[in-house]
Amino acid sequence: MKNEKPIHVLLVEDDVGDVELTKAALGDARLKLDIAVVEDGEKAMDYLRGRMPYVGVPRPDVIILDLNLPRKDGREVLNELKCDPVLHDIPVVVLTTSAAEEDIARSYASGANCYVTKPLGFPEFRKVVHSINDFWFTVVKLPPEPSRGGGSGD
Secondary structure, three states: OOOOOOEEEEEEOOOHHHHHHHHHHHHOOOOOEEEEEEOOHHHHHHHHHOOOOOOOOOOOOEEEEOOOOOOOOHHHHHHHHHOOOOOOOOOEEEEEOOOOHHHHHHHHHOOOOEEEEOOOOHHHHHHHHHHHHHHHHHHOOOOOOOOOOOOOOO
């Protein structure tokens, strides 16, 4: 059996119930996923930049991002990471309760790769996460991790 490298997922979500539902639905896949969770936008940026306490964490292959977060909301995180020359190529799936047209338009304008509104019921939520899983982890070719040699220490 081939020892495949895990797909690293950063889940940025402050609702503990949604974290558990997302992890459970992603866990249904027969893929090797490594899921890291942070609960606010400041921690997300610390994670992505490898700042304490996230020194040495793997670069995510995909970010699943809620918009409504404490400290720094997901809109700010998306804009900041898509303007960063080191992080801008990481695919971002916005998974949020907001169905507001302004949030959808702003997310795409800021560089989101897709926008999914969280359904209310558990079966529907699981189905949505399965479709994210099927598309992003089995159909899409993710960008290779850039080499980290010679970079500036942030």
